[in-house]
Amino acid sequence: MLPPQRYGLRLLLALAGLGCLxxxxxxxxxxxxxxxxxxxxxVAASGSxxxxxxxxxxxxxxxxxxxxxxxxxxxxxVSGNADVTYAVTLPADGTVSISNGGTSVxxxxxxxxxxxxxxxxxxxxxxxxxxARLDVTAGLPAGAYSGTFSxxxxxx
Amino acid sequence: MRITTVAVxxxxxxxxxxxxxxxxASAVATASATVLAPIAIAKSADLSFGxxxPGTGGSxxxxxxxxxxxxxxxxxxxxxxxxxxxFEVSGDPAASYDITIAASTTLNDGAAHSMTLVTCSDLSMxxxxxxxxxxxTLSATGxxxxxxxxxxxxxxxxLAGQYSGNIAVTVEYN
Numbered sequence: 001m002l003p004p005q006r007y008g009l010r011l012l013l014a015l016a017g018l019g020c021l022x023x024x025x026x027x028x029x030x031x032x033x034x035x036x037x038x039x040x041x042x043v044a045a046s047g048s049x050x051x052x053x054x055x056x057x058x059x060x061x062x063x064x065x066x067x068x069x070x071x072x073x074x075x076x077x078v079s080g081n082a083d084v085t086y087a088v089t090l091p092a093d094g095t096v097s098i099s100n101g102g103t104s105v106x107x108x109x110x111x112x113x114x115x116x117x118x119x120x121x122x123x124x125x126x127x128x129x130x131x132a133r134l135d136v137t138a139g140l141p142a143g144a145y146s147g148t149f150s151x152x153x154x155x156x
Numbered sequence: 157m158r159i160t161t162v163a164v165x166x167x168x169x170x171x172x173x174x175x176x177x178x179x180x181a182s183a184v185a186t187a188s189a190t191v192l193a194p195i196a197i198a199k200s201a202d203l204s205f206g207x208x209x210p211g212t213g214g215s216x217x218x219x220x221x222x223x224x225x226x227x228x229x230x231x232x233x234x235x236x237x238x239x240x241x242x243f244e245v246s247g248d249p250a251a252s253y254d255i256t257i258a259a260s261t262t263l264n265d266g267a268a269h270s271m272t273l274v275t276c277s278d279l280s281m282x283x284x285x286x287x288x289x290x291x292x293t294l295s296a297t298g299x300x301x302x303x304x305x306x307x308x309x310x311x312x313x314x315l316a317g318q319y320s321g322n323i324a325v326t327v328e329y330n
Contacts, residue, residue: 028179028181029180029181030181031181031182031183032183033183033184033185033186035185036185036186036187036188037185037186037187037188038187038188038189039187039188039189040189040190041190041192041248041251042189042190042191042192043191043192043193043194043195043329044191049189064194064328064329065329066192066248066251066329067251067252067330068248068249068250068251068252069190071189074185074187076183076185089180096187098187098188098189100191105189107187130185132187134189136191140191141191142191142192142193143190143191144188144189144190145188145189145190145191146186146187146188146189147186147187147188148184148185148186148187149184149185149187150182150183150184150185151182151183151185152180152181152182153180153181153182154179154180154181
């Protein structure tokens with residue numbers, strides 16, 4: 001026979017393990033990128049180009065957008081347990097920029113749909129769309145700019 | 157005591173698995189943009205109405221293809237060669253753009269005498285004599301030509317001399 005304090009310890013261990021066991025039956029949450037974020041083509045001026053999570057592009061300031069380069073929102077596929085909510089963490093302002101190799105431009109105000117909390121459907125997947133704002137400066141050299149950013153998801 | 161010693165490492169294993177299962181996932185995506193130089197326009201030919209005599213007044217029209225026609229009793233001099241204005245627009249291949257052309261302008265002789273010019277334009281040198289084109293699309297190589305003609309209103313008492321003025325043309329991506 002174990003002393004009573006040992007039972008208490010084992011009960012505690014078993015309870016701690018329950019959360020773990022339920023997780024063991026479930027899939028890990030996963031996320032993969034299925035479409036890149038693009039701000040499209042534009043003529044630079046002091047202002048910005050914003051692509052919404054739905055892919056709508058708007059300019060502010062003197063930035064002139066070209067129809068021939070419409071831009072697009074990023075898209076991710078989140079997968080895991082069916083009917084479970086998860087938290088979305090987007091890059092903070094001041095942490096992402098894109099570059100032409102010499103000049104950098106800041107990407108801020110990341111936004112997603114679903115926003116802070118997503119819900120995996122019956123199939124255990126959900127599309128996560130992400131947009132952001134590119135802060136453009138006057139005299140930005142013409143050229144192709146690119147960079148990367150990360151999106152984190154976690155079960156709630 | 158034997159049972160207890162077995163249970164402790166079992167718990168340690170459970171903790172490790174739980175930690176692995178509760179890990180967040182992340183994905184990296186590319187962000188990109190294409191910055192273009194502003195669209196450009198340059199004049200390659202001036203609009204010229206050539207020489208004429210006013211007669212009892214009327215008009216002189218030069219089409220976008222450079223064909224000159226007199227209105228009313230204006231008499232055209234045959235020893236002058238009229239030309240339509242031509243502009244070269246350049247920018248991003250296949251891009252569409254808006255065109256703004258002053259609908260009318262004034263030609264002066266430098267001595268306070270003037271004539272009113274009403275402009276006309278097209279992108280195909282199609283002998284256009286009225287109306288202005290409002291938008292265009294650059295070619296696969298990023299160029300397009302713009303042709304501008306016009307109608308000059310000539311007064312019966314129009315003084316002889318050389319008259320000139322400017323036609324402002326603005327283009328912008330749309």
